[in-house]
């Protein structure tokens with residue numbers, strides 16, 4: 075058997091993530107590797123923290139980039155803040171809410187589930203009802219941007235309700251960060267996690283995380299240690315925030331953090347509000363083109379995410395055949411349906427660097443051709 079270097083095909087990534095990574099970010103990734111405790115590297119980490127505070131709109135000192143994908147960010151929030159004595163209210167309206175439930179169950183805490191329809195926002199009234207019924211609840215968790223369905227929930231209102239009932243909030247912002255309005259401090263979010271490969275358009279494998287003072291207090295007041303050594307933020311803190319002196323915890327993905335720094339810098343240069351607006355504009359452009367093709371959205375207009383468009387597969391088309399055609403003929407990746415929508419929906423991502431006019435045009439042209447070719 076003979077081996078040679080792996081040269082990936084040049085794709086346009088318009089699925090649920092990873093999204094297109096710009097040449098600028100890829101070039102940052104390829105700079106020389108230095109030590110994870112090198113003073114220059116530590117100085118860059120400090121900038122990553124400041125840039126993440128900007129992206130999250132928070133002053134939380136504990137705002138870091140976890141060395142693992144978004145799923146680990148989720149798990150970090152749950153294992154650090156939830157103890158077996160807690161009652162946790164999880165709002166589920168898609169696949170990622172279901173994973174939150176799994177986290178709570180594995181910790182052995184008491185679970186209260188608030189169910190909303192797939193393809194719809196979490197219903198605030200249902201959360202309020204659940205909290206009235208469960209005054210013992212101490213934590214509320216929900217997904218801001220449900221990537222499995224394309225629905226956006228009203229994080230501000232959900233956090234307001236949680237606060238009225240004296241609960242901490244855990245918010246999944248994997249797909250929202252950088253792509254839609256998100257204000258951690260103003261909305262009173264206590265623990266939030268995201269991912270590098272969605273609207274930040276960085277390489278996969280890093281999870282931005284931020285904890286409020288209240289979350290840090292809860293972590294420090296624990297009388298049972300966090301069950302995961304790697305994700306125990308009281309230990310990770312020594313690496314990301316040791317005053318003047320950083321303690322070794324694990325070897326950070328040095329080059330991936332260069333890439334993260336660069337993508338956050340690009341977001342800062344563009345301006346957060348401008349980035350949110352660009353996602354909206356590209357969504358509108360795509361929605362207009364899809365309407366011309368008589369393709370329908372699954373999510374009602376007022377609850378749609380700009381960065382993740384879930385559409386019904388037009389009648390008479392085969393899911394895998396069309397996606398395969400787009401990939402092979404156009405080097406274009408769009409996402410399949412997930413969970414309840416498997417086989418009957420496509421997910422078109424307009425995330426970060428992928429939210430550009432030429433991508434929208436390519437996607438519409440490719441879909442038009444596939445429809446004409448394959449529709450029975």
Ligand SMILES: *Cc1c(COP(=O)(O)O)cnc(C)c1O
Nearest residue numbers: 143144145170219221248249269
């Ligand atoms: C992608 C995603 C995750 C998981 O992130 P990974 O980096 O794939 O582990 C979690 N939540 C949401 C909403 C996501 O879109």
